[in-house]
Amino acid sequence: MVKFGRHLQFYLECDELKSGASKPYIVPYKDIRGAIGDSQEEFQKLWLNSLKAVSDDYTQRLHSLWQQIFSDLFRFSRQDQNVLRGLPREDAVQLYLSTMSEKKSRDLLTNLKRFHSNASMNGEALRKLVKKYDKQATARGDDILTTSLLPELYSAPVMDAPAIEGYIEILRDKLVVSDEEEEESLDEYMTSIKEKTQLGSISKDALDVQRRASEMFWLHDLIKNQIPEADIPMLVAHRGFHCVKDHSGKRPLENSLSSYESAWSAGVHLCECDVALTKDEKLVLAHDSDFSRLALDPSKNKKVSDLTMKEIIGLTFKSGTRPPLLLDVLRSAQTIGGSARLVIEIKAGNDEAGAALVRLFRRHPTLIARCAVVMSFDAYLMHRLRTELSELIDQGPALSRVKLPELLLLTIAEPPSTSYELFVSVDDFSQVDSWLQHEGKPSLDGVYLQFQPQMLQPQGLAALRALSAQYEVGVWMMLGDPDDIGTAACLVEYGGVSYVNTDLPRTFSG
Numbered sequence: 004m005v006k007f008g009r010h011l012q013f014y015l016e017c018d019e020l021k022s023g024a025s026k027p028y029i030v031p032y033k034d035i036r037g038a039i040g041d042s043q044e045e046f047q048k049l050w051l052n053s054l055k056a057v058s059d060d061y062t063q064r065l066h067s068l069w070q071q072i073f074s075d076l077f078r079f080s081r082q083d084q085n086v087l088r089g090l091p092r093e094d095a096v097q098l099y100l101s102t103m104s105e106k107k108s109r110d111l112l113t114n115l116k117r118f119h120s121n122a123s124m125n126g127e128a129l130r131k132l133v134k135k136y137d138k139q140a141t142a143r144g145d146d147i148l149t150t151s152l153l154p155e156l157y158s159a160p161v162m163d164a165p166a167i168e169g170y171i172e173i174l175r176d177k178l179v180v181s182d183e184e185e186e187e188s189l190d191e192y193m194t195s196i197k198e199k200t201q202l203g204s205i206s207k208d209a210l211d212v213q214r215r216a217s218e219m220f221w222l223h224d225l226i227k228n229q230i231p232e233a234d235i236p237m238l239v240a241h242r243g244f245h246c247v248k249d250h251s252g253k254r255p256l257e258n259s260l261s262s263y264e265s266a267w268s269a270g271v272h273l274c275e276c277d278v279a280l281t282k283d284e285k286l287v288l289a290h291d292s293d294f295s296r297l298a299l300d301p302s303k304n305k306k307v308s309d310l311t312m313k314e315i316i317g318l319t320f321k322s323g324t325r326p327p328l329l330l331d332v333l334r335s336a337q338t339i340g341g342s343a344r345l346v347i348e349i350k351a352g353n354d355e356a357g358a359a360l361v362r363l364f365r366r367h368p369t370l371i372a373r374c375a376v377v378m379s380f381d382a383y384l385m386h387r388l389r390t391e392l393s394e395l396i397d398q399g400p401a402l403s404r405v406k407l408p409e410l411l412l413l414t415i416a417e418p419p420s421t422s423y424e425l426f427v428s429v430d431d432f433s434q435v436d437s438w439l440q441h442e443g444k445p446s447l448d449g450v451y452l453q454f455q456p457q458m459l460q461p462q463g464l465a466a467l468r469a470l471s472a473q474y475e476v477g478v479w480m481m482l483g484d485p486d487d488i489g490t491a492a493c494l495v496e497y498g499g500v501s502y503v504n505t506d507l508p509r510t511f512s513g
Contacts, residue, residue, distance in 0.1 A: 007131055008032055009423045010352070010383030011124060027121045028060035030128035039136050043145065046136055050129065050152060054159060057125045061161040064118055072099055072111070079103065096170050100177050109282060109311075112174040116355065119167045126164070129156050175284065214253045218244075219265065222507065226270035229512045230488060237495045239346050239477070240266040240274040241504045242290065247482060256297055256320060258288040260327040264335050266507075267343035273375055275346040275504060278329050279307040280356045286329040286363060287315060294318055294326065330363065336373040344375040346477075346502065348413070349388075351381035351423040357388045361395055371405045376477070376502070378411040378451050381423050385410055386441040409448040409475050412438055416453040429455050429463045432470050439474065449475030451502065454484045459493055467498030477502030487511050 011032050030053050038046045072095055076087055079102065090098065100108050130153070137147040156162065222244060226235065243262025246254040255262035263274045279289040287307065295304040298318045307315070316325045329347070336343040349356050357379075364371050379385050389410055396402045414427045427434060427450070439447040450470075457463040458478070470476055478500055480486055488511060491503045505511065 007127070007383050008036070009425075010381055011128060027064065028056050028125070029121070030057060030125050030132075032128045032132065035132050036135060039132075039139055043140070043148070047148060047152070050132060050148075051155070054129060054155060057129070057161050058159050061122055061125075064121075065160070068111075068114060068118065069095075072096070075099065075103055075107065092166070093169065093173065096173050100174060105178070108174060108178055112171065112178060113282065115167060115171050115174065119164060119171060120354065122161050122167070123164055126156065126161050178283065211252050218253050219269070221509065222265070222269045222271075225507070225512055231492060234488075234492055234495050235270065236272045236342065237501060237503055238271065238273065238491060239502050239504045240271050241480075241506050242276060243274050244269070244271070244507060247506050247508075256322045256324070258290060258326065259320075259322065259324055260331055260335060261324070263332050263345075264339065267336060267339045267341075272342040273344055273346055273502070275348065276329070276332065277348045277350065278356055278360070279350065280353065280359055281307060281312050281315065282309055283311045284355075284359060285312045286356065286359050287312065287326050288329060288332065289326060294320070297321060297326075329360075330367070330370075333367070333370040333373045337370060344373050346376040346378065347374060347408075349377065349379045349381075349384065351379060351384065351421075353381075354384055354387065357384055358391065361388070361391045364392075365395055365398070365402075368402055368405055371407065374408040376409045376411055376451075378413050378477075380413040380415075380425070382412055382425065382438055382447075385412055386446050389441070389446050410446075411449050411451045411475060411477060412447055413451045413479070414453060416455045427452065429457050429466050432466060435470065435474070449477070449501075451477035451479055454478050454480045458498060459485075459490065464493070464497045467494070467500060471499030471501070475502075476500045477504070479504040480506075482506070 011029070035046070035049045035053060038049050073087075073090075076090075076095065076099060077084070087098075099111065103111075133148055133152045133156070137149050140147050230238070240263075242257035243259065244254060244266040245257040245259070245262040246252075247257075255265060258276055263276070266274050276288050277290040278286045279292075281287055289307050292306050292308075293304045294307065294315065295301045297320050299321055300318070305314075312328070320326070332345060336345060347360070349360070360377065364374075377385075377388065379388075392407050392410075396405060396407065412425070414425045416426070416428055419426050425434075425438060429452075435450055439445065439449070441447075452458075455463070458467060467476065476499070478494055478498075486505050486508055491505060494500045494503050
């Protein structure tokens with residue numbers, strides 16, 4: 004249950020938070036897995052009962068979706084009813100797009116994606132349970148169940164995922180505008196927002212200008228004169244060059260375009276960011292589930308996933324800027340050139356963001372080189388991303404020559420507070436091998452460990468060196484952990500780690 008089981012549990016926890024919809028049936032993976040050691044009859048009974056529940060739930064929800072589609076078409080479409088009678092499925096979706104409002108079409112896309120995600124999760128859970136049972140049955144010398152149960156699964160309605168994917172792509176092609184169209188639209192919209200709020204005409208206080216100039220001078224001096232040149236490629240500016248107290252008077256806000264451009268222009272090689280997927284399927288930089296902490300009006304606390312990009316711009320941040328698209332930041336890195344690259348974190352359970360990242364890379368293969376690392380606390384998500392990226396580079400000679408980003412698994416060094424978190428201590432890295440493998444084969448490139456004071460002790464440094472000899476290793480800090488040149492240099496030079504996160508505090512140089 005280390006990978007898929009944790010991912011499924013977190014997925015279920017997140018799904019329960021979704022309001023306005025009845026909870027879908029999710030396979031009780033842990034319970035059925037616990038019956039593997041019981042009799043074959045007991046396991047088979049539980050498994051078949053779950054398959055029936057999955058199929059019943061799938062059929063009922065799919066019926067509701069089609070009922071909504073045809074109900075709306077007959078109520079609101081101006082088409083002659085003769086056109087609507089006996090309408091094929093794909094034609095019905097196309098007609099829905101052309102006749103319904105954009106809001107209704109986007110709601111349908113959201114519901115179809117959620118429906119598809121639930122079905123895929125359940126199908127994978129049932130398949131993995133059979134595989135786990137057969138592995139133990141083979142070891143015991145008992146009969147396996149693949150020959151009897153997998154035909155039941157693969158012929159069930161819930162496995163009809165390609166058809167649903169087709170409907171999603173029809174909607175996505177029409178509703179998700181091209182990147183060039185999006186940029187023009189956002190520029191126009193941002194101009195109108197500035198005109199209405201006069202954000203564009205507010206003069207800056209001379210003191211703020213002096214403070215910002217002082218911060219930038221300090222950063223340039225730090226990189227040029229105080230950090231050993233060999234250590235610079237290992238430093239990762241956490242959320243860019245920003246103020247950890249969310250003040251925009253001295254430094255840019257976190258995860259803003261200026262926070263990254265300031266860092267890269269000063270000579271920082273790597274910057275870390277967090278991404279989220281908007282309702283209109285844009286990858287936007289965001290650490291929290293909403294923007295209430297950074298917005299001028301903190302009451303605007305609607306989830307990022309429930310907002311379109313235009314709605315996000317309308318929130319207006321404390322700095323008067325908007326949260327950038329990931330595409331914006333990657334293009335800035337490409338323009339600045341040199342070693343400017345991103346370390347991207349995908350939040351646990353956010354499979355759709357991982358898939359959106361692959362689509363972005365497919366459309367803009369020249370930007371892949373500007374992504375050094377992709378990481379997540381979600382092991383299942385990361386192994387799935389590895390599969391999707393491997394399929395991507397098989398799609399043409401140009402892509403096959405591209406160096407993919409390293410995929411690292413984030414871990415914690417404190418007791419887990421959520422189902423997806425993986426605990427590991429510098430005292431014992433024995434579990435890391437199994438976490439980084441998929442189906443018994445190497446999959447992920449390494450781990451991003453939470454900092455522990457023991458890491459700076461001789462025994463801890465030796466353990467880090469041994470792990471770094473096998474995998475790529477990064478270290479992330481909590482606010483309050485030692486964040487200075489000495490600590491970073493020690494981890495890099497004596498622990499052999501490849502990445503060290505830093506907020507670049509004024510005390511960094513000692």
